[in-house]
Amino acid sequence: MDQTKAPLFEALERFGKQRVVPFDVPGHKRGRGNPELVSLLGEKCVSLDVNSMKPLDDLCHPSSVIRDAEALAAEAFGAAHSFFMVGGTTSAVQSMIFSVCKEGDKIIMPRNVHKSAINALVLCGAIPVYVNPEVDHRLGISLGMEPAKLEQAVKDNPDAVAVLVNNPTYYGICSNLREIVKIAHCHGMKVLADEAHGTHFSFGDELPVSAMQAGADMSAVSMHKSGGSLTQSSLLLLNEGVNADYVRQIINLTQTTSASYLLMSSLDITRRNLALHGEASFKRVIRMADYARDEINSLGGFYAFGKELINGTSVFDFDVTKLAVFTRDMGLAGIEVYDILRDEYGIQIEFGDISNMLAYVSIGDRYQDIERLVGALDDIKRLYKKDKAGMLSSEYLSPKVAVPPRRAFYADKISLPLRQTEGRICTEFVMCYPPGIPILAPGELVTGEIIEYIEYAKAKGCNVQGTEDFSVERINVLK
């Protein structure tokens, strides 16, 4: 296939030149009906905001330019089939799970998954079997899925239908995906990869193996993260042997019938850009991230971690584009550095948690901005360094699942003040966003340690959310 083509984008260009009179939605009619929208987004942008029609195909039932664009994307990512997704990678992750799990089916996954995965279990009634990840106690981060632990989980749950893996985690930790695929397939289980943070893996030898390359069955790829497409646009990839027509039906259960052409065309040209220039672009990103890591580590006090974490098991590989920095030795929680960087230095980073912060380095970065980040960290060291005594370190608390998520979420419940929930079974999510990895999920036992963690995270300024009570002072628990 010719990766220099962008069929959907080209169709939109052709369509624009035809000056067709719109008697269809959207009602702003190329912006004429909403001048403020035009001044906000620009002529070009609003003129691309059109409805599906014959010359522009239909995302729910693609038969021409969208189908061609999806085929090109599949080829670029080494997949057998791809779907353009307009509901974020959340919709891609959930479609993967809905495609392989029915009510009561077991799915094996690490507990440090994004909330979208556990939400899918609430919706479809599948039962999670958690493989507890090893924790790096110094950094306070959970690591990858170890094949030996998966082997045990498979042995204990031979009736499980699928395994879900992060490739990589938010921090860039990768599991031994090829081995995981081997174990799962050996037992007739599908492998689903959450590659929200791994779009770039298909474009470069210095990067960890991509899910498609490792033989996983499905993968959810956040094109809008490292890929560079518009926010909310994403890809769902299928490998050989997955029934694409059934997956389309599943996607259409929840997907909008008015998919945005802005999002879809951004996927199309971003795929083209990645196919043509991705390798060179990500080489540059790697060099920049490596440079930043070296500079940050030479400041003293901060620890920007990298490939030295690799240990063959729980850290099988590391995504070097991830610039995660351990801040606790400065006496500062990651979230505190995150806030200082924004409020005092005008630098917005991806997230900060209890012990670390993550700066997202991408194809849009410049060295001069890296210098600002490093300079700001140096100045923070000069002005804000504190004694680290009394700081909480543990990031991952291994959950005790008492009731499956769906049953817990819909069960009869009562709302209790956080402090009084110890020993009860939670019926909702509690998480810091970002990163959106649940501290508590529906059906899990609330422990004293978890209560302490939530209170600490709130006090340090994390954005804690997920509960019915907006301020997270009360938690819903089983009656």
Next chain:
Amino acid sequence: MEMWFSDIHTPNIKLNIRVKKQLFSEKSDIQQVDVFDSEDLGKFITLDGDVVFSEADEFIYDEMVTHVPMAVHPCVKKVLVIGGGDGGVAKELCRYPEIERIDVVEEDEMFVYVSEKFFPETAEGLKDPRVNLYIEDGLKFIRGKHGEYDLIINDSTDPFGPTEGLFTKEFYGSCFKALNDTGIMVYQHGSPFYADDETECRKMHQKVFQCFPVSRVYQAHIPTCSSGYWLFGFASKKYHPLKDFDAKKWNERKIPTQYYTTNLHLGAFMLPKYVEEILMTAEEEKK
């Protein structure tokens, strides 16, 4: 043929300069660099389409960032000039025999090349044996320096674009660290007149006044700058620009100038009411 260069001051206001000839136009790794020749301003250089200096008014700026701190600090030995690739500031500094070392850090090699080629008289400043030229990012250069300098002059003009990193809290913080206990930092403070410039000017003062015990602002008239009216910042760990000012000593040096005088030194710190108010409210907002 009629050819005009437009220096955009705001989306609605521009300064037009009739161009005799375009002498240079190239894109470096960092920015678009152009040199023009004009009737009234002589040769002038632009970066990304903004006038940086012209032959006609460059002296004002070079003298004001150099002589003001030099007339206050009793003994400057080591100076850092950030972004001074044209050599103008180094040239003024070289008039002081007690200065032992001048480090000039310029990010863009092409800027140095163009200055040497089209403004050789100014660039002469880079040839003095005390001057060390580094082609490097200013923020990076200064990061590793601790208590080394008596004087830092931030010669970068534009808080927007490639040099914006040199107008940040982290940069001023790094300067504080790189100065010794009696060090002075002089920097471009922009123009206070048009709305966007004023906002930047206010933010700049907030960043610096929190960082240094002494933080004062002074002014000059520079025709090619936005609105023709320009401010400089004087930030210091010890010396006050007026209380520690030694006019007699400076006059005894008999340094030839075209703009700076010791009388003007005093006047430059006497700011218009509206500027005083900008600075005062900026300080109050941060307290």
